[in-house]
Amino acid sequence: MPKKKKTKKVKKSKKIKKTKSTNKTKHSLKVIEKKNTIPGPDEKPEIKKIKKQPSEKRIYNLKDFVVYPKHGVGKITAIEKAKIGEIDIQFYKILVEKEKLTLTVPINQQSKLRPIASINQINKCVSILKTKPKIKRTMWSRRAQEYDQKINSGKIYELAEVVKDLNKNTDIIADQSYSERQLFEKAYERLKSEFEAVLNVSAEDVQKKMDKALGRTIISESAE
Numbered sequence: 001m002p003k004k005k006k007t008k009k010v011k012k013s014k015k016i017k018k019t020k021s022t023n024k025t026k027h028s029l030k031v032i033e034k035k036n037t038i039p040g041p042d043e044k045p046e047i048k049k050i051k052k053q054p055s056e057k058r059i060y061n062l063k064d065f066v067v068y069p070k071h072g073v074g075k076i077t078a079i080e081k082a083k084i085g086e087i088d089i090q091f092y093k094i095l096v097e098k099e100k101l102t103l104t105v106p107i108n109q110q111s112k113l114r115p116i117a118s119i120n121q122i123n124k125c126v127s128i129l130k131t132k133p134k135i136k137r138t139m140w141s142r143r144a145q146e147y148d149q150k151i152n153s154g155k156i157y158e159l160a161e162v163v164k165d166l167n168k169n170t171d172i173i174a175d176q177s178y179s180e181r182q183l184f185e186k187a188y189e190r191l192k193s194e195f196e197a198v199l200n201v202s203a204e205d206v207q208k209k210m211d212k213a214l215g216r217t218i219i220s221e222s223a224e
Contacts, residue, residue, distance in 0.1 A: 058115065059107075060092065065116045065197040068103060069154030071096045073116065073193040079107075098193055116197050117156045125160040125191065129213035133165040140177070147183050156194060162187040167214045 060066060064076045074094035081090050092110070094103040105113060117125070136143055147166065150158040166184035168176055176184070188210070195206040 058110070058113075060113075060115075066092075066094060066113050067116060067154055067156075067194065068094065068096070068105070069112055069114075070152050071099055071101060071103065072190040073098070073197050074103060077102075098189060112154070114154060116194055119198060121156055122195060122198050125156060125195075126209070126213045128157060128160040129164050129167075129210065131164060133167060134161075140180075144179055144183060147187070151183070151187050151190065156191070159187055159191050159194075163191055163210075164214070167216070 060076055062076055062079065065073055066076060067073055074096040076092050077095045078093040079090065080093060081088060083089070089106055090108075091104050091106045092113075094105060095101075096103065147162050150162050153159075163184065166176075166180060166187065168184075192203070192206050192210060195210065196203055199206065
């Protein structure tokens with residue numbers, strides 16, 4: 001009789017081990033199935049929360065100078081509110097004096113605006129103006145398009161490069177085509193207006209500084 005009891009105990013222990021292992025395998029299969037299953041039309045996919053970037057990149061104050069790429073330097077003359085439908089919108093009124101234009105830019109859509117350059121950036125622009133112009137062999141129509149894109153990019157270094165590349169060190173109209181002169185004057189005036197706003201000096205002083213860097217001082221002196 002005792003021998004039979006021993007055999008029964010051994011069998012029970014084996015059965016228990018088998019059930020444990022099978023349960024583990026079933027559980028692991030379920031986990032794999034869950035990972036590989038594609039949510040059906042009725043099932044809602046898991047949505048991960050992403051931190052929203054602030055819509056207002058920068059807060060400007062009254063009388064601050066800003067740069068709007070397509071129009072150049074402007075001055076904030078007012079910060080106003082308006083109700084469109086049921087939405088309250090706050091916006092800047094920006095006066096671009098050179099073009100006699102007033103822009104209305106919503107505060108939450110000010111990605112195109114940028115603050116005026118720092119003194120270090122102005123100094124770097126002066127050093128760009130002093131370098132030799134890049135001579136490109138491509139057709140003028142293609143180059144004119146590239147220059148126009150650089151002018152309207154709003155990037156001050158690209159603006160300085162256009163002024164430097166189109167500078168002929170002369171005021172004689174015959175030495176430049178009409179379109180070439182137009183682009184030069186547009187870039188020159190944009191850069192000049194930003195120099196004025198940053199350095200807080202007269203237009204004459206800024207012109208002297210820029211012309212000196214471009215090597216145009218000798219020509220202006222001889223013209224006088």
